Every structure is written in C-alpha cells, then in structure tokens.
Amino acid sequence: MTEHAIAIDGVGGQGVRVIGNTMATLLGAMGYEVTLLYDYDSSVRGGMSEAFLKYAEEPISNPVVEHANVTLRLADRGPYHLDSDYVVCDIGLAKPGERAEEVPFLELGVKHFGRDLFGNMIALGRLLRLSEVSFDEAALTAALPAKYREENIGAVRYGYELTPDQIRRIVPDEAAGRFAGRYAEAVLAGAEPDRAIEVAAQHVTA
Amino acid sequence: MAKRLLQGNEAVLLGAVKAGATYFAGYPISPSSEVLMAASVYAASHPELRFLQAEDEIASANAIIGASLAGAKSFTATSGPGYSLMQEAIGYAHKLGVPTVFVDVQRVGPATGMPTMPGQGDILQTRYGSSGDYTSIVFYPSTVAECYEYTIHAFNCAEESRSPVILLSDAFLGHLNEVVDLDAIDVPVVPRTLEPLASGHTRLFSGVATYPDGEPATADGDEFIRQYEEAKALRLEVADRYAFYEYGWNKDADTLVIAFGITRRIAQPLAPHFALFRPIRIWPVLQDQLREIAPRYKRLVVIEGSDGQYASVVERVLYRDVHRVPLLGGRMSLEAVREGLERIGLLPRELAQATVS
DSSP: OOOEEEEEEEETTSSHHHHHHHHHHHHHHTTOEEEEEEEEOSOSSSSEEEEEEEEESSOOSOOOOSEEEEEEESSSOOOTTOEEEEEEESTTOOOTTOOEEEOOHHHHHHHHHSSTTHHHHHHHHHHHHHTTOOOOHHHHHHHSOSTTHHHHHHHHHHHHHOOHHHHHHHHHHHHHHHHHHHHHHHHHTTOOHHHHHHHHHHTOOO | OOOEEEEHHHHHHHHHHHTTOOEEEEOOOTTTHHHHHHHHHHHHHOTTSEEEEOSSHHHHHHHHHHHHHTTOOEEEEEOHHHHHHTHHHHHHHHHHTOOEEEEEEEEEOSTTOEEEEEOOTTTTHHHHSSSSOOOOEEEOOOSHHHHHHHHHHHHHHHHHHTSEEEEEEEHHHHTEEEEEOGGGOOOOOOOOOSOOGGGSSOOOOOSSOBOTTSOBOTTOHHHHHHHHHHHHHHHHHHHHTTOOEEEEEOTTSSEEEEOOTHHHHHTGGGTTTOEEEEESEEESOOHHHHHHHGGGOSEEEEEESSSSHHHHHHHHHHTSOOEEEEOOTTOOSHHHHHHHHHHTTOOOHHHHHSOOO
C-alpha cells in the first residue's frame, strides 16, 4: 500500500486549515482514504499551526506525519522531528540542504487575483502538482466554499500549472521588486545610496 | 449518506444526537471546543437539542445533571483542567444515579499544562477523581468513526447503568479528520430510563446519604452499604455488556503491546513485531481479558501518553512487572515510541533501521 504524506507548516491565521481541509475534502471526493490531523498551540493567531495529511487507497492507521513526501511551509514553526523529501515554501523559508523551492504565493495572489488570500489556493495548486494528484475540477468545486469559488478554482489552477521554469523566473522578479521597495524605504529614511543597497540586500534571498 | 470527511470532535456531537441527546451544556476549552461549537451550530437549526454555554465547567456539569433529572439525555465536553473542575459534580451524579455523559478530550496536564498538545494523563482521574467510592465506566475510541460509535455506546451505557459515563478522547483524536460513512455504523439506541422530575413522584436529589423516602441516613452504615453495593452491582453488570477491546497484530510475538486512543494508531508500524491489546473500555479495567491474554506473552509494554498510569493498573491486575513507554510533553509520535522501546531494549532491529515514514 502506498501512503502519501503531506505536511503544512504555518502559524495561526495563515490558512493552514483552509488548505488542509480543502485538499483533504478533494482527496476524499476522489475516492481516497484520508486522514487530516491538526496540531496547534493555544494562540489562535501567530501560534504554531500544523496540518498532517495522509492519503492512500487503503485505510490509514497512523495519522501523524513524521516524514513528509512534500511539506508546504508558510512559516517555520513546525515540529522538530518532521523531515521531508521536498519542501515548497514562501520566499526566504527554505533551509540549507533541503530539496526545496521558494514561491512568493501571497504576492502572486495579490498580483493575479487581487488578494493575498488567494495565495493559499495557489500554494494548494502547487502542492497538488508536487503530490501528483490530478486536477479534478468537479471534486475541487465540491471541496471549496461557494464564496469566491471561481477565483479560488482559478488560483488553484494557476498554482497547479506553474512550471519549474516559470517559478525560476518569478522568484527573481519578485525578489527584485522587494529589493527596490526596501531600497526606496532606506533612502527615504535618510540612508546614503551605498548603505541603502546594503539594507535592501539583507532582505532579499538570492 | 455518502462517505465524508469528519472531525473526531464533530463525530462525538453526531453520536450524541444519534443517541437521542437533547441537552448540551459546556464551557469552551481546547481541544474539546469543537464539540461545543458543533452543538451550538446544530442546536440553532434543531431546537430539540437545547444548548447552554455556561459560565464555567462546574455550572456545565451540574446543568447536565439537572437536565438529566428533568428527563433529557444530556452531555458535556471538556478537557483536563475543566474535567478537574467537574469532579464534585461527577461524584454527585454517581451518588444520585444520574445517567449522563462527560466527554474529556485530553491534553497535556496537570493544570493548564500544554494547550493544545495531546496527552492521556486523565486515565486515573476518570476512575478516582471524585471523593468516595463509586464505579466508573469509561470508553476511549481511537478513530473518528469510533468517536461516533462509542458516544452512542456511552449514552446507552449511562441509561442502563444509571450513572455518569465518561468518553475519553485526546487532542489528536479530537482534531483528526477522517473519511467516514456513519450510516455503516448501526448501534441500537437505549431509551431513557429515568423518570423526569415532573412525573408526580416525590424525589429528593441530595448528595447526602438518604433512605429511599428521603430521610437522612447519615449515620446508618448498613443502609449506605446496601445502596452502594446495589449501585456497584448494577454498574458492573452493565459494564460487562460493554467490554470492548481489540486483540491483534502479531499474536505469535513474545511481547504484548498495550495501547489505546491515538497511541494505538501511532504504534501501528509495530504490528509485525508485537501483539496488541487495546482496551476500549478503560474502566472498569478489562481484568478478565487481560488475565486470559497476558500470560501468553513473555513481556508486556504499555505505550501511553502519561507516566505509567494505565501501566500501573495492568501491574496491579496481573501481579507482574510491565514495561513502560511514556509519551510525555505532547510527543505523540512514532519517533517517541521508538525511543521509548530502545530505552527499555525492546526496539526490533528492523524498526531501528527503518525510516520513520
């Protein structure tokens, strides 16, 4: 029996539960056995929030993910014992030595769908692609709330269709945009141009 | 009804509704709060379920006792700190013989502890938490489907035993979502047994020892013992009909693992190397079953989310030493199980070399 394990690592308020619940409902509608376990501390916002998702053709016994096939990292607050074959995360969250990709999900949400919240759905799309789950629009429609359903489906599709080449091109663009923003802030705060470049460079991941 | 994704805490609410519950009182406390939230939402569209968010856990516990005496099948849900506050009321319910259900979704304690990390440290409290002698009946499921199923059993058992029955859960089980088909679970519902307050009989609902006519019996040891033995006999007789457990894995192994609730799920990769005994009825302890099964094994290991609470019970029942793998500080993981087994020299070589997937 092949059991697939996904971890979603974030903090309260980021949408860990929305992504986890949507993906679990989607997989359930596609006929998989699913376990989705939430682990969080007492802080509603800002505290550790994890979702452990497993799916398989057969019933799953142990729902706790300690070794994930894919981890979606929205913040680095996860359990210390979790390791992953592959990590997809927002900018600046990949760790040295990991097989990982960084995607500016929230910025893409704003840029393409008007709100940062849609970044979660873009992340879900990328997660589905990396997990090799087929894009089942009917099942996805059933898994999503009616509000913003069309936009959400569009965002999931956008994330699902992202290619590694596109991601490589997106990241420098976004990083350059952030660099420019930080540089402007530093100059406005009175920094000399050379110093402003240093400040801006500290905030941008190569 | 088709299969659907359902959370353990929500399954408890649906099980209670299926069992005929018409009254819920509670005070929110993680990781049990979803039971209260689900009850609130359900009651908003189903007025046959009365919902009270009380000022605290003490009021909640006494409210469900009052509701039961007034004719309702009632229940509450809480976690360790709230469950501690309910102990006086639980003793009162035992004294009066009130059928009702307390759900305790355990987290790491004592006191506020580690909200909301999973723990199993209320095992002994569910047996000995209130003062005096009484006979507790406690169930502990380990899947979302079982949360539904054993909630119904808990209500049925409460009706038959005329006592407060405890349904244990834990933070991981309460927050676990699984694909379930509740229609495939068929548990007949036991109807209400206790006549309501307004039935015309004279009733005195006092915690004080009394004669059947309500006169105080505070100095009559014979009467106290008569009533105590009668209640104990009824509860043990009823509990016998609810002696749920699981015995499996590799029965030919030389070591028996005892685990329950979410711990049994986490320990599943041990299956090829150990036999498993999972008590579902935690109290009264499954003494006969343990005495029949345990002698087949050279070693016994209790894996639990406390520092040996259930292990101490097994030792007392079997008069033999039991190895302990305590999963403390919310560390409910296979890695913690492996570390614990390694510490006592019982980690199979294959598991030591395997990855933790």
